[in-house]
Amino acid sequence: MRIISLLAISLLMLSLTVLLSCKTPELSGGIIALEAGRIDEAIDLFQQARDKQPENPEVYMYLAKAYANKQMWEEAIEALDNGEGLDPKFDEDIKLAREELWVKIYNDFAIPVYVEHDYETAAEYFELASRADPTKAESFNSLGLCYGILEKPEKAVEAFKKAVELQPDNVDFLTNLSSAYLDIGDTEKAAEILFVLAEKEPDNAEVQYKVARSLHL
Known part of the structure:
Protein backbone atom coordinates (compact mmCIF):
# COMPACT_ATOMS: atom_id res chain seq x y z
CA MET A 1 0.00 0.00 0.00
CA ARG A 2 2.88 2.36 0.86
CA ILE A 3 4.53 1.59 -2.48
CA ILE A 4 1.29 2.38 -4.32
CA SER A 5 0.93 5.68 -2.43
CA LEU A 6 4.50 6.69 -3.20
CA LEU A 7 3.98 5.78 -6.85
CA ALA A 8 0.82 7.89 -7.02
CA ILE A 9 2.63 10.86 -5.47
CA SER A 10 5.53 10.43 -7.87
CA LEU A 11 3.18 10.35 -10.86
CA LEU A 12 1.39 13.45 -9.59
CA MET A 13 4.67 15.32 -9.19
CA LEU A 14 5.77 14.20 -12.65
CA SER A 15 2.50 15.40 -14.18
CA LEU A 16 2.84 18.76 -12.44
CA THR A 17 6.45 19.08 -13.62
CA VAL A 18 5.45 18.39 -17.22
CA LEU A 19 2.52 20.79 -16.91
CA LEU A 20 4.70 23.63 -15.67
CA SER A 21 7.78 23.01 -17.79
CA PRO A 134 -24.09 33.14 -23.13
CA THR A 135 -25.04 29.74 -24.59
CA LYS A 136 -27.08 28.74 -21.53
CA ALA A 137 -30.73 29.55 -22.19
CA GLU A 138 -31.65 28.80 -18.57
CA SER A 139 -29.90 31.96 -17.40
CA PHE A 140 -32.01 34.20 -19.62
CA ASN A 141 -35.24 32.40 -18.75
CA SER A 142 -34.55 32.66 -15.02
CA LEU A 143 -33.61 36.32 -15.46
CA GLY A 144 -36.91 36.91 -17.24
CA LEU A 145 -38.82 35.27 -14.39
CA CYS A 146 -37.11 37.59 -11.91
CA TYR A 147 -37.92 40.66 -13.98
CA GLY A 148 -41.53 39.54 -14.23
CA ILE A 149 -41.82 39.22 -10.46
CA LEU A 150 -40.08 42.59 -10.04
CA GLU A 151 -42.65 44.14 -12.41
CA LYS A 152 -40.11 44.99 -15.09
CA PRO A 153 -41.98 43.51 -18.06
CA GLU A 154 -39.90 45.15 -20.80
CA LYS A 155 -36.73 43.63 -19.38
CA ALA A 156 -38.54 40.31 -18.97
CA VAL A 157 -39.41 40.33 -22.68
CA GLU A 158 -35.79 40.91 -23.68
CA ALA A 159 -34.56 38.12 -21.40
CA PHE A 160 -37.16 35.62 -22.60
CA LYS A 161 -36.43 36.53 -26.24
CA LYS A 162 -32.79 35.55 -25.73
CA ALA A 163 -33.83 32.27 -24.10
CA VAL A 164 -36.10 31.48 -27.06
CA GLU A 165 -33.35 32.38 -29.54
CA LEU A 166 -31.18 29.72 -27.94
CA GLN A 167 -33.96 27.12 -27.60
CA PRO A 168 -36.71 28.03 -30.09
CA ASP A 169 -38.71 24.84 -29.45
CA ASN A 170 -38.79 25.09 -25.67
CA VAL A 171 -42.47 25.29 -24.73
CA ASP A 172 -41.83 26.79 -21.29
CA PHE A 173 -39.65 29.57 -22.70
CA LEU A 174 -42.18 30.34 -25.43
CA THR A 175 -45.01 30.42 -22.89
CA ASN A 176 -43.03 32.80 -20.68
CA LEU A 177 -42.28 35.08 -23.63
CA SER A 178 -45.92 35.19 -24.69
CA SER A 179 -46.96 36.06 -21.12
CA ALA A 180 -44.38 38.84 -21.01
CA TYR A 181 -45.70 40.26 -24.28
CA LEU A 182 -49.20 40.24 -22.80
CA ASP A 183 -47.86 42.07 -19.75
CA ILE A 184 -46.60 44.93 -21.92
CA GLY A 185 -49.79 44.95 -23.97
CA ASP A 186 -48.30 43.56 -27.18
CA THR A 187 -51.14 41.14 -27.89
CA GLU A 188 -50.14 40.67 -31.53
CA LYS A 189 -46.75 39.18 -30.74
CA ALA A 190 -48.19 37.23 -27.83
CA ALA A 191 -50.84 35.75 -30.10
CA GLU A 192 -48.27 34.75 -32.74
CA ILE A 193 -46.39 32.69 -30.16
CA LEU A 194 -49.52 31.31 -28.55
CA PHE A 195 -50.99 30.05 -31.81
CA VAL A 196 -47.77 28.13 -32.45
CA LEU A 197 -47.92 26.76 -28.92
CA ALA A 198 -51.59 25.85 -29.30
CA GLU A 199 -50.73 23.64 -32.25
CA LYS A 200 -47.86 22.03 -30.37
CA GLU A 201 -49.78 21.67 -27.10
CA PRO A 202 -53.46 21.04 -27.97
CA ASP A 203 -54.16 19.53 -24.54
CA ASN A 204 -52.44 22.29 -22.56
CA ALA A 205 -55.29 24.17 -20.85
CA GLU A 206 -53.04 27.05 -19.78
CA VAL A 207 -51.86 27.66 -23.34
CA GLN A 208 -55.40 27.47 -24.70
CA TYR A 209 -56.59 29.93 -22.05
CA LYS A 210 -53.85 32.39 -22.98
CA VAL A 211 -54.76 32.13 -26.65
CA ALA A 212 -58.35 32.99 -25.78
CA ARG A 213 -57.18 35.82 -23.53
CA SER A 214 -55.02 37.31 -26.27
CA LEU A 215 -57.95 37.30 -28.69
CA HIS A 216 -60.11 39.33 -26.31
CA LEU A 217 -57.52 41.94 -25.36
Whole structure:
Protein backbone atom coordinates (compact mmCIF):
# COMPACT_ATOMS: atom_id res chain seq x y z
CA MET A 1 0.00 0.00 0.00
CA ARG A 2 2.88 2.36 0.86
CA ILE A 3 4.53 1.59 -2.48
CA ILE A 4 1.29 2.38 -4.32
CA SER A 5 0.93 5.68 -2.43
CA LEU A 6 4.50 6.69 -3.20
CA LEU A 7 3.98 5.78 -6.85
CA ALA A 8 0.82 7.89 -7.02
CA ILE A 9 2.63 10.86 -5.47
CA SER A 10 5.53 10.43 -7.87
CA LEU A 11 3.18 10.35 -10.86
CA LEU A 12 1.39 13.45 -9.59
CA MET A 13 4.67 15.32 -9.19
CA LEU A 14 5.77 14.20 -12.65
CA SER A 15 2.50 15.40 -14.18
CA LEU A 16 2.84 18.76 -12.44
CA THR A 17 6.45 19.08 -13.62
CA VAL A 18 5.45 18.39 -17.22
CA LEU A 19 2.52 20.79 -16.91
CA LEU A 20 4.70 23.63 -15.67
CA SER A 21 7.78 23.01 -17.79
CA CYS A 22 6.50 24.90 -20.86
CA LYS A 23 5.12 27.89 -18.97
CA THR A 24 6.57 31.21 -17.90
CA PRO A 25 7.77 31.46 -14.28
CA GLU A 26 4.83 33.75 -13.49
CA LEU A 27 2.24 31.36 -14.91
CA SER A 28 3.89 28.34 -13.30
CA GLY A 29 4.09 30.11 -9.95
CA GLY A 30 0.48 31.20 -10.23
CA ILE A 31 -0.68 27.65 -10.86
CA ILE A 32 1.23 26.40 -7.81
CA ALA A 33 -0.19 29.21 -5.65
CA LEU A 34 -3.71 28.54 -6.92
CA GLU A 35 -3.48 24.83 -6.15
CA ALA A 36 -2.18 25.69 -2.67
CA GLY A 37 -5.09 28.04 -2.01
CA ARG A 38 -2.98 31.20 -2.02
CA ILE A 39 -5.46 33.01 -4.23
CA ASP A 40 -4.22 36.60 -3.88
CA GLU A 41 -0.69 35.51 -4.74
CA ALA A 42 -2.02 33.50 -7.69
CA ILE A 43 -3.94 36.50 -9.04
CA ASP A 44 -0.87 38.71 -8.79
CA LEU A 45 1.28 36.16 -10.64
CA PHE A 46 -1.35 35.52 -13.31
CA GLN A 47 -1.66 39.27 -13.88
CA GLN A 48 2.10 39.45 -14.36
CA ALA A 49 1.91 36.52 -16.77
CA ARG A 50 -0.88 38.29 -18.68
CA ASP A 51 1.21 41.44 -18.99
CA LYS A 52 4.09 39.38 -20.42
CA GLN A 53 1.93 37.18 -22.66
CA PRO A 54 -1.25 39.10 -23.52
CA GLU A 55 -1.95 36.71 -26.42
CA ASN A 56 -1.83 33.54 -24.31
CA PRO A 57 -5.41 32.30 -23.67
CA GLU A 58 -4.21 29.88 -20.98
CA VAL A 59 -3.23 32.83 -18.79
CA TYR A 60 -6.77 34.22 -18.96
CA MET A 61 -8.31 30.85 -18.11
CA TYR A 62 -6.25 30.52 -14.95
CA LEU A 63 -6.82 34.18 -14.09
CA ALA A 64 -10.58 33.65 -14.42
CA LYS A 65 -10.40 30.62 -12.15
CA ALA A 66 -8.50 32.59 -9.52
CA TYR A 67 -10.94 35.49 -9.71
CA ALA A 68 -13.86 33.08 -9.33
CA ASN A 69 -12.31 31.77 -6.12
CA LYS A 70 -12.58 35.32 -4.76
CA GLN A 71 -16.12 35.75 -6.16
CA MET A 72 -14.77 38.48 -8.44
CA TRP A 73 -17.32 37.63 -11.12
CA GLU A 74 -16.92 40.68 -13.35
CA GLU A 75 -13.16 40.18 -13.52
CA ALA A 76 -13.53 36.44 -14.17
CA ILE A 77 -15.95 37.05 -17.04
CA GLU A 78 -13.72 39.75 -18.51
CA ALA A 79 -10.72 37.42 -18.37
CA LEU A 80 -12.56 34.73 -20.33
CA ASP A 81 -13.83 37.32 -22.82
CA ASN A 82 -10.26 38.51 -23.37
CA GLY A 83 -8.92 34.97 -23.77
CA GLU A 84 -11.57 33.85 -26.23
CA GLY A 85 -10.49 33.55 -29.85
CA LEU A 86 -6.79 34.09 -29.23
CA ASP A 87 -5.82 30.53 -30.18
CA PRO A 88 -8.15 27.93 -31.74
CA LYS A 89 -6.35 25.19 -29.80
CA PHE A 90 -7.82 26.60 -26.60
CA ASP A 91 -11.38 27.19 -27.85
CA GLU A 92 -12.71 24.04 -26.16
CA ASP A 93 -10.85 24.87 -22.94
CA ILE A 94 -12.35 28.37 -22.89
CA LYS A 95 -15.77 26.85 -23.49
CA LEU A 96 -15.33 24.47 -20.55
CA ALA A 97 -14.03 27.31 -18.37
CA ARG A 98 -17.14 29.33 -19.19
CA GLU A 99 -19.38 26.41 -18.30
CA GLU A 100 -17.54 25.89 -15.02
CA LEU A 101 -17.95 29.56 -14.12
CA TRP A 102 -21.61 29.46 -15.16
CA VAL A 103 -22.32 26.45 -12.93
CA LYS A 104 -20.68 28.18 -9.97
CA ILE A 105 -22.64 31.42 -10.36
CA TYR A 106 -25.97 29.88 -11.39
CA ASN A 107 -26.14 26.90 -9.02
CA ASP A 108 -24.21 28.17 -6.01
CA PHE A 109 -25.35 31.79 -5.90
CA ALA A 110 -28.31 32.62 -8.17
CA ILE A 111 -30.62 29.70 -7.37
CA PRO A 112 -30.23 29.88 -3.56
CA VAL A 113 -31.18 33.58 -3.38
CA TYR A 114 -34.02 33.01 -5.87
CA VAL A 115 -35.41 30.28 -3.60
CA GLU A 116 -35.19 32.76 -0.71
CA HIS A 117 -37.31 35.21 -2.79
CA ASP A 118 -34.52 37.78 -3.03
CA TYR A 119 -35.34 38.48 -6.66
CA GLU A 120 -33.25 41.63 -7.03
CA THR A 121 -30.08 39.80 -6.03
CA ALA A 122 -31.10 36.72 -7.99
CA ALA A 123 -31.53 38.85 -11.12
CA GLU A 124 -28.01 40.22 -10.65
CA TYR A 125 -26.58 36.70 -10.41
CA PHE A 126 -28.62 35.37 -13.35
CA GLU A 127 -27.37 38.30 -15.43
CA LEU A 128 -23.79 37.47 -14.46
CA ALA A 129 -24.38 33.82 -15.31
CA SER A 130 -25.75 34.78 -18.73
CA ARG A 131 -22.52 36.64 -19.44
CA ALA A 132 -20.30 33.91 -18.06
CA ASP A 133 -21.76 31.48 -20.60
CA PRO A 134 -24.09 33.14 -23.13
CA THR A 135 -25.04 29.74 -24.59
CA LYS A 136 -27.08 28.74 -21.53
CA ALA A 137 -30.73 29.55 -22.19
CA GLU A 138 -31.65 28.80 -18.57
CA SER A 139 -29.90 31.96 -17.40
CA PHE A 140 -32.01 34.20 -19.62
CA ASN A 141 -35.24 32.40 -18.75
CA SER A 142 -34.55 32.66 -15.02
CA LEU A 143 -33.61 36.32 -15.46
CA GLY A 144 -36.91 36.91 -17.24
CA LEU A 145 -38.82 35.27 -14.39
CA CYS A 146 -37.11 37.59 -11.91
CA TYR A 147 -37.92 40.66 -13.98
CA GLY A 148 -41.53 39.54 -14.23
CA ILE A 149 -41.82 39.22 -10.46
CA LEU A 150 -40.08 42.59 -10.04
CA GLU A 151 -42.65 44.14 -12.41
CA LYS A 152 -40.11 44.99 -15.09
CA PRO A 153 -41.98 43.51 -18.06
CA GLU A 154 -39.90 45.15 -20.80
CA LYS A 155 -36.73 43.63 -19.38
CA ALA A 156 -38.54 40.31 -18.97
CA VAL A 157 -39.41 40.33 -22.68
CA GLU A 158 -35.79 40.91 -23.68
CA ALA A 159 -34.56 38.12 -21.40
CA PHE A 160 -37.16 35.62 -22.60
CA LYS A 161 -36.43 36.53 -26.24
CA LYS A 162 -32.79 35.55 -25.73
CA ALA A 163 -33.83 32.27 -24.10
CA VAL A 164 -36.10 31.48 -27.06
CA GLU A 165 -33.35 32.38 -29.54
CA LEU A 166 -31.18 29.72 -27.94
CA GLN A 167 -33.96 27.12 -27.60
CA PRO A 168 -36.71 28.03 -30.09
CA ASP A 169 -38.71 24.84 -29.45
CA ASN A 170 -38.79 25.09 -25.67
CA VAL A 171 -42.47 25.29 -24.73
CA ASP A 172 -41.83 26.79 -21.29
CA PHE A 173 -39.65 29.57 -22.70
CA LEU A 174 -42.18 30.34 -25.43
CA THR A 175 -45.01 30.42 -22.89
CA ASN A 176 -43.03 32.80 -20.68
CA LEU A 177 -42.28 35.08 -23.63
CA SER A 178 -45.92 35.19 -24.69
CA SER A 179 -46.96 36.06 -21.12
CA ALA A 180 -44.38 38.84 -21.01
CA TYR A 181 -45.70 40.26 -24.28
CA LEU A 182 -49.20 40.24 -22.80
CA ASP A 183 -47.86 42.07 -19.75
CA ILE A 184 -46.60 44.93 -21.92
CA GLY A 185 -49.79 44.95 -23.97
CA ASP A 186 -48.30 43.56 -27.18
CA THR A 187 -51.14 41.14 -27.89
CA GLU A 188 -50.14 40.67 -31.53
CA LYS A 189 -46.75 39.18 -30.74
CA ALA A 190 -48.19 37.23 -27.83
CA ALA A 191 -50.84 35.75 -30.10
CA GLU A 192 -48.27 34.75 -32.74
CA ILE A 193 -46.39 32.69 -30.16
CA LEU A 194 -49.52 31.31 -28.55
CA PHE A 195 -50.99 30.05 -31.81
CA VAL A 196 -47.77 28.13 -32.45
CA LEU A 197 -47.92 26.76 -28.92
CA ALA A 198 -51.59 25.85 -29.30
CA GLU A 199 -50.73 23.64 -32.25
CA LYS A 200 -47.86 22.03 -30.37
CA GLU A 201 -49.78 21.67 -27.10
CA PRO A 202 -53.46 21.04 -27.97
CA ASP A 203 -54.16 19.53 -24.54
CA ASN A 204 -52.44 22.29 -22.56
CA ALA A 205 -55.29 24.17 -20.85
CA GLU A 206 -53.04 27.05 -19.78
CA VAL A 207 -51.86 27.66 -23.34
CA GLN A 208 -55.40 27.47 -24.70
CA TYR A 209 -56.59 29.93 -22.05
CA LYS A 210 -53.85 32.39 -22.98
CA VAL A 211 -54.76 32.13 -26.65
CA ALA A 212 -58.35 32.99 -25.78
CA ARG A 213 -57.18 35.82 -23.53
CA SER A 214 -55.02 37.31 -26.27
CA LEU A 215 -57.95 37.30 -28.69
CA HIS A 216 -60.11 39.33 -26.31
CA LEU A 217 -57.52 41.94 -25.36
